Amino acid sequence: MLQKYTKTAVSLHWLIAFLILIAFPLGLYMSDLTLSPLKLKLYAYHKWIGISVLGLFFVRILWRLFHRPPQLPKTFHAWEKSLSHGVHMLIYLLLLAVPLTGWLHSSAAGVSVVYLNLIHLPNLVSKNKELSDLLKEIHETLNWTLLALVGLHVLGALKHQLRDKINILSRMTY
Ligand code: HEM
Numbered sequence: 126m127l128q129k130y131t132k133t134a135v136s137l138h139w140l141i142a143f144l145i146l147i148a149f150p151l152g153l154y155m156s157d158l159t160l161s162p163l164k165l166k167l168y169a170y171h172k173w174i175g176i177s178v179l180g181l182f183f184v185r186i187l188w189r190l191f192h193r194p195p196q197l198p199k200t201f202h203a204w205e206k207s208l209s210h211g212v213h214m215l216i217y218l219l220l221l222a223v224p225l226t227g228w229l230h231s232s233a234a235g236v237s238v239v240y241l242n243l244i245h246l247p248n249l250v251s252k253n254k255e256l257s258d259l260l261k262e263i264h265e266t267l268n269w270t271l272l273a274l275v276g277l278h279v280l281g282a283l284k285h286q287l288r289d290k291i292n293i294l295s296r297m298t299y
């Protein structure tokens with residue numbers, strides 16, 4: 126019997142994955158639109174989803190600091206364990222860096238974030254066009270890096286599931 130993650134970890138995992146899978150294509154779509162009320166609305170939704178990911182990231186990190194992940198099956202090679210651990214750590218880093226660079230970019234562009242139209246978030250830096258352009262590039266690059274890592278992560282899970290016939294997905298389900 127494989128050891129499982131707790132229900133809290135499973136809920137956080139799928140909620141964050143779901144939000145990212147919406148924020149990512151939304152980000153690509155909205156940036157290509159010409160200026161219109163729809164574009165502004167989608168930018169706001171994108172930022173709300175991204176800030177939610179940032180909040181959930183802190184909840185998840187707190188959970189992670191106080192819970193050891195369940196042990197991997199003994200049949201895993203040492204390199205598989207290290208690779209999976211390394212990819213998880215890099216994904217955690219990007220779950221922080223991606224929303225944070227989005228927020229920094231908005232601040233440098235001089236557009237404050239009003240979360241859910243309710244909470245005025247502080248500007249992290251003052252308005253600066255060059256910095257804003259640079260942060261936009263960084264936000265994009267980190268997003269593509271996150272996508273590549275999630276791709277690797279999913280391929281790894283599918284390899285264990287389908288090729289090695291280890292029901293790894295059951296560790297991340299209720
Ligand atoms: C944006 C999407 C995703 C992100 C950000 C993400 C992130 C993560 C992270 C950080 C962990 C490590 C948990 C820990 O030990 O603290 C993890 C574990 C896991 N994820 Fe994902 N994940 C995503 C999508 C998926 C998808 C689509 C699948 C299904 C194929 C999946 C399957 C799993 C499984 C099975 C584990 C447990 C691995 C193990 O047994 O150690 N994830 N995920």
Ligand code: HEM
Nearest residue numbers: 148149152153156172175176178224227228231238265268
């Ligand atoms: C999980 C969180 C997030 C993901 C996955 C994400 C993803 C993306 C993607 C894929 C793009 C399009 C990049 C391109 O054109 O190649 C984008 C653009 C953008 N994101 Fe995010 N983002 C996130 C969080 C945030 C946050 C928290 C903010 C601000 C508070 C933000 C603000 C922006 C802005 C303003 C743009 C448009 C850049 C421009 O064209 O000027 N993002 N995002």
